[in-house]
Amino acid sequence: MSIDNRIPPGQTLTQGFPVLHYGDVAYYRDMSKWDLRIFGLVEQEVGISYKEFMALPMREYHNDIHCVTTWSKLDNVWEGVPVSTIMQRVKLKPEAKFVMLHAEHGWTTNLPIEDFLRETSLFAIKHNGEILSPEHGYPVRMVVPHLYFWKSAKWLRGIEFMAKNKPGFWEKNGYHMYGDPFKEERYDFD
Numbered sequence: 769m770s771i772d773n774r775i776p777p778g779q780t781l782t783q784g785f786p787v788l789h790y791g792d793v794a795y796y797r798d799m800s801k802w803d804l805r806i807f808g809l810v811e812q813e814v815g816i817s818y819k820e821f822m823a824l825p826m827r828e829y830h831n832d833i834h835c836v837t838t839w840s841k842l843d844n845v846w847e848g849v850p851v852s853t854i855m856q857r858v859k860l861k862p863e864a865k866f867v868m869l870h871a872e873h874g875w876t877t878n879l880p881i882e883d884f885l886r887e888t889s890l891f892a893i894k895h896n897g898e899i900l901s902p903e904h905g906y907p908v909r910m911v912v913p914h915l916y917f918w919k920s921a922k923w924l925r926g927i928e929f930m931a932k933n934k935p936g937f938w939e940k941n942g943y944h945m946y947g948d949p950f951k952e953e954r955y956d957f958d
């Protein structure tokens with residue numbers, strides 16, 4: 769694909785890696801208290817400890833990311849756990865159609881289950897060869913590259929399966945419920 773086709777309308781390339789979030793960076797002292805909780809419409813809730821998570825098989829992913837504030841960053845290299853690996857741990861109830869990602873400090877973002885389950889979505893622990901910095905979401909962030917980057921929750925702690933779509937933090941504050949950068953689904957104020 770030519771570079772032009774990779775840059776969604778209204779976006780500008782950046783070589784840097786801007787840091788953007790609402791509220792405070794999460795800093796961790798004691799990883800024994802960290803877990804990734806999978807709950808909601810699952811047959812059985814699961815908690816994955818830091819030790820267990822880090823022992824999961826990891827893969828490399830190459831993608832472009834697009835922030836709603838109009839920067840795009842091409843050719844990111846991530847290392848992380850495939851969503852399918854995490855999904856082997858749970859059995860979904862048939863009503864599960866949407867996902868709420870829960871981050872540290874109560875921050876949330878929502879997306880349809882098929883977008884969460886896409887082969888290109890991942891739980892990242894490294895960006896361009898380096899362990900994620902606290903500012904970029906250490907120890908684990910979601911990366912959903914085909915949606916605006918606000919859907920890629922930093923400091924991920926929970927995955928909730930839901931029957932109905934519900935707005936997360938920015939979605940309640942006027943951001944689009946879906947957020948396709950190629951359709952410029954940025955804001956949705958009524």
Ligand SMILES: Nc1nc2c(c(=O)[nH]1)N[C@H]1C(S)=C(S)[C@@H](COP(=O)(O)O)O[C@H]1N2
Nearest residue numbers: 786787788789790835871904918920921922
């Ligand atoms: N937990 C959490 N994750 C978050 C956010 C946030 O405020 N809290 N902001 C989102 C937004 S708006 C963007 S653009 C990206 C920025 O990620 P970066 O700081 O690694 O560039 O994180 C997303 N993930």
Ligand SMILES: [Mo]
Nearest residue numbers: 788835836918
């Ligand atoms: Mo953003």
